Amino acid sequence: MKSLLSRFLILFSALSVCAASHAKLRVVVSTSQIADIVRAVGGEEVDLTVLMGPGVDPHLYKATARDVVAMQRADLILYNGLHLEGRLAETFSKVNNQGRKVIAVGESIPKERLLASADYEDAHDPHVWFDPELWVYVVAAVGNALAEADPAQAALFAERASLYTSKVEALAVWAKRKIASLPEERRVLVTSHDAYNYFGRAFGFQVVGVQGVSTASEAGIADITNTADFIKKRKIPAIFVESSVSPATIERISRDSGAKVGGELFSDALGARGELHTGADGEKYDVGTYLGMFKYNVDTIVNALGR
The missing domain is CATH 3.40.50.1980 (Nitrogenase molybdenum iron protein domain)
Known part of the structure; x- marks a missing residue:
């Protein structure tokens, strides 16, 4: 009986370790645009929380108590940056100082390709998703961030990011043809x-x-x-x-x-x-x-x- 109990405990422990090693990556994102990339690249391997839903203005959005809790529990936090989420800047800074991984994916775009902001001196226009050729930089940044946070799934994330990138590139071609x-x-x-x-x-x-x-x-x-x-x-x-x-x-x-x-x-x-x-x-x-x-x-x- 003692031997049987020992075997059970060993098996239970092994299963627990296995489950823990395959736990979903907890990711919090600010906007629905970034969320769409995470869904496409992260898939079922990611437990996604989106702070801002449809119709929400990111320029004016303030973090709720629930948002703060979600960020404190996250493995990875992704936001646009470039002053888009102006009122969340302090919150992002605080959770980053608490040891959370926080990345402004919009700031992965080369500065020479960004437009100046008319509202903020020495700042850039944050609405980068409206140029698909720039948005592919953000797709790459999201894919790299997910891979770094969960190396075991890196190859899978890279494959999905490549597929999503090809769709964004095709979108640019479609739009130019339509607008012509x-x-x-x-x-x-x-x-x-x-x-x-x-x-x-x-x-x-x-x-x-x-x-x-x-x-x-x-x-x-x-x-x-x-x-x-x-x-x-x-x-x-x-x-x-x-x-x-x-x-x-x-x-x-x-x-x-x-x-x-x-x-x-x-x-x-x-x-x-x-x-x-x-x-x-x-x-x-x-x-x-x-x-x-x-x-x-x-x-x-x-x-x-x-x-």
Whole structure:
């Protein structure tokens, strides 16, 4: 009996060690854009917590008590950086000092490829996901961070990161082909705030954001009047609201300028996972994914400005 009990205890101990060695990697991310990469690269090997859901403005987001607990328990914390999550900076610093691994994946992009921020001196525009050619740097940074945190799965993460990268690269090709149908003189994108400057540079749009790069300050009367005058002068047919910013300012500019509201674009957050939109060509886009969100935005812009 004693021998049998000893064998049981040895077996139980071995199983416990095995289970512990294959425990899921606990990862906390700030935005839904980064979460989409982690889901694609980390898969079932990752226990993922996302701080900001659909429609949440990262410029204004403050950590909750639950967020802090999740970060304190995490093996890895990933955030965009470049001042996107301005009000979380202190929290990230504190948990990093407590021994958590905290990485600003957006800061993996070479500085010479970043745009200057109009809001912060000596800072960069944080909305890097709107240029797929820049976003591949972030995919690589996420893949490397996951591999370093769980070396046993490094090869698997690398394989998935490569596959995801190829999809992002194909997205850039698709977008350029889609936008080519839009005459250059119509490539003027007016939105709530300056989230689309990387998009404009990558795809040849003049971008006008009523507010600055950050949404921390509201647009003034002069901003609204000047934007409406610009729209009338250029005869811009459509302007756009954003999913994470109040539509009030754009709706007022629409009334003042005569331009229609061409649709709602996703800017600082993805949509809800599984939320499908049908494009002009009948393709369905899951706006809860980075690829689907980007295609939906491009389709919406081209459809509204091309009329």
